[in-house]
Amino acid sequence: MKILxxxxxxxxxxxxxxxxxxxxxxxxxxxxxxVNPFDEIALEEALRIRDAxxxxxxxxxxxxxxxxxxxxxxxxAMGADRAIQIQTSEGLQPLSTAxxxxxxxxxxxxxxxxxxxxxxxxxxxxTGQMLAALWERPQATSASKLELNGNSATVVRExxxxxxxxxxxxxxxxxxxxxxxxxxxxxxxxxxKAKRKPMDVVSLEELGVAIEGNLEIGHYAPPPQRxxxxxxxxxxxxxxxxxxxxxx
Amino acid sequence: xxxxxxxxEHDGQSLNISTAKCVTCAQAIGGNIDIAVFGSGIETxxxxxxxLESVARVIAVDAEHLSAPIAANWxxxxxxxxxxxxxxxGPSTTLGKDLMPRIAALAGVNQxxxxxxxxxxxxxxxxxxxxxxxxxxxxxxxxxxxxxxxIASWQAAATTGGGSVEVRSAxxxxxxxxxxxxxxSGGGERPDLQSAxxxxxxxxxxxxxxxxxxxxxxxxxxxxxxxxSRAAVDxxxxxxxxxxxxxxxxxxxxxxxxxxxxxxxxxxxxxxxxGTIVAINxxxxxxxxxxxxxxxxxxxxxxxxxxxxxxx
Ligand SMILES: Cc1cc2nc3c(=O)[nH]c(=O)nc-3n(C[C@H](O)[C@H](O)[C@H](O)COP(=O)(O)OP(=O)(O)OC[C@H]3O[C@@H](n4cnc5c(N)ncnc54)[C@H](O)[C@@H]3O)c2cc1C
Numbered sequence: 001m002k003i004l005x006x007x008x009x010x011x012x013x014x015x016x017x018x019x020x021x022x023x024x025x026x027x028x029x030x031x032x033x034x035v036n037p038f039d040e041i042a043l044e045e046a047l048r049i050r051d052a053x054x055x056x057x058x059x060x061x062x063x064x065x066x067x068x069x070x071x072x073x074x075x076x077a078m079g080a081d082r083a084i085q086i087q088t089s090e091g092l093q094p095l096s097t098a099x100x101x102x103x104x105x106x107x108x109x110x111x112x113x114x115x116x117x118x119x120x121x122x123x124x125x126x127t128g129q130m131l132a133a134l135w136e137r138p139q140a141t142s143a144s145k146l147e148l149n150g151n152s153a154t155v156v157r158e159x160x161x162x163x164x165x166x167x168x169x170x171x172x173x174x175x176x177x178x179x180x181x182x183x184x185x186x187x188x189x190x191x192x193k194a195k196r197k198p199m200d201v202v203s204l205e206e207l208g209v210a211i212e213g214n215l216e217i218g219h220y221a222p223p224p225q226r227x228x229x230x231x232x233x234x235x236x237x238x239x240x241x242x243x244x245x246x247x248x
Numbered sequence: 249x250x251x252x253x254x255x256x257e258h259d260g261q262s263l264n265i266s267t268a269k270c271v272t273c274a275q276a277i278g279g280n281i282d283i284a285v286f287g288s289g290i291e292t293x294x295x296x297x298x299x300l301e302s303v304a305r306v307i308a309v310d311a312e313h314l315s316a317p318i319a320a321n322w323x324x325x326x327x328x329x330x331x332x333x334x335x336x337x338g339p340s341t342t343l344g345k346d347l348m349p350r351i352a353a354l355a356g357v358n359q360x361x362x363x364x365x366x367x368x369x370x371x372x373x374x375x376x377x378x379x380x381x382x383x384x385x386x387x388x389x390x391x392x393x394x395x396x397x398x399i400a401s402w403q404a405a406a407t408t409g410g411g412s413v414e415v416r417s418a419x420x421x422x423x424x425x426x427x428x429x430x431x432x433s434g435g436g437e438r439p440d441l442q443s444a445x446x447x448x449x450x451x452x453x454x455x456x457x458x459x460x461x462x463x464x465x466x467x468x469x470x471x472x473x474x475x476x477s478r479a480a481v482d483x484x485x486x487x488x489x490x491x492x493x494x495x496x497x498x499x500x501x502x503x504x505x506x507x508x509x510x511x512x513x514x515x516x517x518x519x520x521x522x523g524t525i526v527a528i529n530x531x532x533x534x535x536x537x538x539x540x541x542x543x544x545x546x547x548x549x550x551x552x553x554x555x556x557x558x559x560x
Contacts, residue, residue, distance in 0.1 A: 016513065017377040026381050094349065095358045118495070122376050124361045125345045129319065130353035138426040139319060141346045144488065154429070158488045159342040160442070160497065161259065162433035166318070169425040178495060179482060213391060215358050218384035223375070223520065229541040235554035238526065238544050247446075247503045247524055248559070 001055045001111030001170075003046040006101065006128075007075050008036040009068040010121040019222045026220060035071045038116025040078070042176045044183040045146060046114050047079045054148050057081045059108060063092050063100050069199060076194035077186045083199045086207065096204075096211045098130035103207040105135060110171060112153075117142045117175040128175035138168035142177040250279030250369050252335040255326060256297050257343050260287060260315060263296040265443045266339030266397075268404035271300045273397045274337060275405065276366040280304050283411075284329060286322050288315040294413045303411040310415055313422035317343050320423045323350040328419035330355070333392070334369075340396035340498075341442075352394035360385055360395035374398070378494040379517035399442065400500035400521040434487030438464075441490065444473030447501040447522075449492060451515075452479035453508020453529065453548060460485050462552045463507060469559050475499065477509045493518035507548040511536025 012032040046058045060075035062068040063086035072083035118125040132139030145156035157164045242248045257264040283297040294308035338344035352359035365373040370387040448467040475492040494514040500521035527540035537543040
């Protein structure tokens, strides 16, 4: 079985993102870029499945400009066998990403597709579910445990009410949550090795996907600021203050 | 005029408050508002939905295989009744996030995630980058609006309405490829985080599952729900459903009290809509104090017993 893992290049989670003064976007100049943290977890899971003998090959896929090859190389350094860049100069919205991934699925015929449950830049939380719908296959979102049993999988999902367990037939799309695993650190020799691993580049046009139905993104604004708070000295003052504000 | 269909969320017993919040968002869009309820034995839930202010009609689809919220099953039913609706709305809860993109893909549209405000029937505000930027998004003319509603941004609609209820049977059979096994909830009798007026939260600073007792004790004294940071959940002090933040729950209590939480952006994004934020942390440099309305530097294990005594 092959496992396909989606990788998105995003602003690193430690960066405090700022909106540009003219409202045209956020400041990404000289900002550190990384693999979306959820995608790292997805890849780690794929590697563990392969290394346990339950898959033959792990392929990382990213849609974006050539700069996303950097994140694909990180994926290769973590241990993926090969990479595919879906080349596009336009930032893709989830529906186009899902359509493009579906084309890659048709070429590669994976038994399992692992994605992050959301990307920490646009926080959309859509691509995996869209892909499953278009592929007409099961989805299991926000997975915190994944167990393969031959042609099916048991997935524990983190939901608002607790932990939900479902069983899905393979092939399927699973999107992963934070507690599924802890991704490995990349070591220097692995980075060297990754340079020799194959990276295919295929354009959106070659895949036959046209960008359609994009939402129009207008003005960017900083979030409303909360008013400056106060400091109190002890528990008694805190209770006093809460009473004054009608909160107790 | 807009024709809006809201997908109801419930636990088989009663309607989740997120549905009443979606109704308020729908009121802001304006137009005819219907609600779809899927499940088995759902008469009382359907009646609850019909009582929400300005709801015209509830379509209750009753079938055994719809009792668990398997997205593939529910999406099939939504598409079977979606004709003629300009807007399909669901809550931005784990249920809505699982379901709505599946519907959007089958309808061939991009989804608007986490509506926090309505500019016009097809133009909305939503947060990105963990709430560090708010963008305007416009749905292209002629496309169905499929969206999730950021429930911390909306008040629940009143229950003064009187819509009709129409019961239907399912249009599709259960999908075979996905089977529901069960749900494990760690939570007890405390108020639900997403509707609680007061929330007491603990972070890594609480130190252990055992120590979390002090947080529960204060919460019970205040009639509060209990939340936690990711670090506290990861360390196994508390179950996952208590996580507050970018990837946990986005909440909007009147009062939020954070004990031993440092205030990482991913946590803070979950509490920005709280009325008053109180932070207790032993490190005066902790970033949580930047957003706290009331801050207190000190050891939580000393301060909580003092607070409890003062509250007696
Ligand atoms: C993709 C991604 C998503 C994330 N999503 C979330 C999310 O949804 N929610 C979330 O919370 N985090 C999330 N995080 C994690 C986040 O970045 C922080 O790591 C986490 O919030 C830290 O938790 P904490 O404040 O409890 O722990 P710490 O940062 O370790 O802070 C502990 C605090 O306790 C204080 N303390 C210690 N002992 C005491 C004492 N006795 N009395 C008083 N104070 C004390 C310390 O001074 C310190 O400030 C996410 C991270 C990533 C990468």
